Amino acid sequence: MDPRENEEAVPSDVEDEPSRVAGSEVEDGEGEDLMDNLEADYRPMEHLDRYEGDGIDDAYVDDVTEEERFAARLAAERELAERDVVEGRLTGRRRGLPAALEEELDDDERRPRRRRRLEEAQAGMDDDEELGEVEINLDEARGPIREWIAQEPVRREVSRRFARLLRTFIDDSGDAVYRQRVRDMCRENRATLEVNYLDIANTMPVVAIWLADHPREMLPILGEAAKEVALEEFAEFSNVQESVFVRIANIPLQESIRDLRHFHLNQLVRVDGVVTRRTGVYPQLQRTFYDCLKCGAVLGPYFQTGDREIKLGSCPSCEAKGPFQVNVKETVYRNYQKITLQESPGSVPAGRLPRSKEVILLHDLVDSVRPGEEIIVTGIYQHSFEAAQNARHGFPVYSVNIEANHVQKKGDQYSAAKLTDDDKAEIRALSRDPRIGERIVKSIAPSIYGHQNIKQGIALALFGGQEKHPSATHRLRGDINMLLLGDPGTAKSQFLKYIEKVAHRAVYTTGKGASAVGLTAAVHKDAITGEWTLEGGALVLADRGLCLIDEFDKMNDQDRVSIHEAMEQQSISISKAGIVTQLQARCSVIAAANPIGGRYDSSKTFSENVELTDPILSRFDILCVIKDTVDPVNDEKLAEFVVGSHARSHPDDIAAERAAEEQRGEEGGGADASTSGSDPSMLSQQMLRKYITYAKQTCRPKLQMADYDKVAQVYAELRRESSVTHGMPIAVRHLESMIRMSEARAAMHLREYVNDDDIDCAIRIMLESFVATQKLSVQKALRKKFRKFLSAKADFNGLVLLKLQECLRDARRVEAITGQQEDRDNYAVPVRQLEERCRDMDIYDLKPFFDSEAFRDAGFRLGEGGQQVLLARA
Incomplete structure (x- = not known):
């Protein structure tokens, strides 16, 4: 029975007796004496010393064993x-x-x-x-988050959860991702562990939020947990690396450099841009000790935070104000490098200047990027105190920068290391297709109609030839340079913009907006160190890539001369402000220019149509002359293509938009995927990028000894004709150009050796470039002379279709002069006339052409009796 129930039955006089005694003592002011009347506590009290009988079973007998x-x-x-x-x-x-x-x-x-x-x-x-250690509920934070994280129990709980993530996380395929990454890190003696932010957010939402808002407090905790897991795998890992740096990748929210504001300070941000400048690697004080020169005491450690310089007050031993000297033996340094990250040219709003931010690289991130590379940086947006700015402005001003935590190159997603086994298997399967070369050319710029010769030249330039080093002092370039010269409105600039999107690394510039130093390199004085530093121009930034120059004819002659060395020797020599050096510019130059007067005149020589000199022209391997000729059939198809492209892209066309989205999902959302049509032979833009990357990384075609004779024969005949005519000057460079183009075509098929088809294709492209630069009267004679090279292994149907279109133009011209129409519904071309023109190319049987899809797709059909080719009038 509960004794508290009996307490309610205590008489009031008994309860009040102790209180009266206590009250009397308190009233005397001397307090209660606990030892006085001590025996009264043990006096018998009948009403409290008995139990109630309710609930007690007297009949119960404890007889259990x-x-x-x-x-x-x-x-x-x-x-x-x-x-x-x-x-x-x-x-x-x-x-x-x-x-x-x-x-x-x-x-x-x-x-x-x-x-x-x-x-x-x-x-x-x-x-x-x-x-049974009690787990701390991280959701119930008490006080400011920064102070809550600083508490030791919270730090232990965050460390325990993150370590459990590294030990037990399994991806969709059932692999222990992070445990394997820890093993690889220890095996390679690295100190960097890359962790996906989405994995942290899915398993530990609170830790993910704290990591984004307070990265400076959270990252050391995660690094300590990662080191504990590493020590479980390799007990001696601490002898190799003192600490482990956790790199956070794939933060969902990506900011623009121009959108960073004060509320981003001390938070984890993700920005992208182009590296324009890089300093040297300096040792930065991380943990500093000082020696007092008066008493010899060692002061420290002092931790460098980066906000301001460490200033000592007085020595705690002798209370002297100095002097102090850095203790070199105890002081710990770290690698420090600063780069300048500028907005990507394509992301800058119209009429705005590109913004830039300084990014600080520490520890093993130094020298991980080069100027010209497009990167994605994840880091802490922080401010630093600069006394020079405060003295100049007269009020507190803090400069801002980003302390990088993770750096990813944008081109890495298509690098050979990033390609999966499925991608490589699919690429090798595509290379076994004998028509893969034609499919790649057809996939180049699918939103642009026609211009097959330009697309073929761009495909060769994207794959490129092989760089050779015959001796220690001699180097032969493998990159292919290309010049697009033609009338306005022929999609020259559109081709360059397409290459910028699809190439692994490309820099786009215009001739009027580019100066000599903007293309090569500039020497500037560093505002902080006062040293003269180099800033690379467009050609340096495009190293191992492509440099696209639009409006090439608008450049000044002095600026154009500055790229002569870069186009052939692929280096830029600098001798300014005491700096004498050479910069690498190993890139392909693809330029677009307009002729004099805006239009190309076929009755004039090539030198009369363009203001470019022979030294610059001889450095281009492929020269495409684009003429805007009037052709009713071709113009009608071009109009239908353009109108259909606009109709498919109209926002009100819901069905077309849905179909485009499905196609974009199948093709990976590449550039021009929505306008690539439904041709199954075309490659998706994403697969085209992967194919080019795989070929450039793994394929090294070689030229066989038997192929040199044909190339030498063509070169000798071209030299003989160039001395008579006034077209493109032929030099020894063009002999090397044919070899480079043949190697590029072999790389398109992933072949190890160059075969006859590759040699014939390179010769045909070189001859087309040479013939197109001649007068109209000279072109026919040259085509007849080099007929065996121009028609060798060429597309049979394409050649006959070209002759058929020439016959159709002649028939229309005769009809316009005479005014007579034999058939009001159709244009008629005699088959005999077509056969006579095809005999010049050694083509005698036209039946396969009349049965081909190219004949039907062009709109032609055979008349009754098979004596005429008919084309319906528009």
């Missing part, structure tokens, strides 16, 4: 233990262990829990699971 009592207690203890496990209760005893079994343990286990825990802590034992 000792074994039964022990079994009953054991069952009760087991039931209570199971209840604790189900309800998640944490007690001092181990989970699920009955009390009866604990009684059978030794004396060490039956010691008081507190004393046992103290002894184990002193012995350094980790008994968290047995003692």
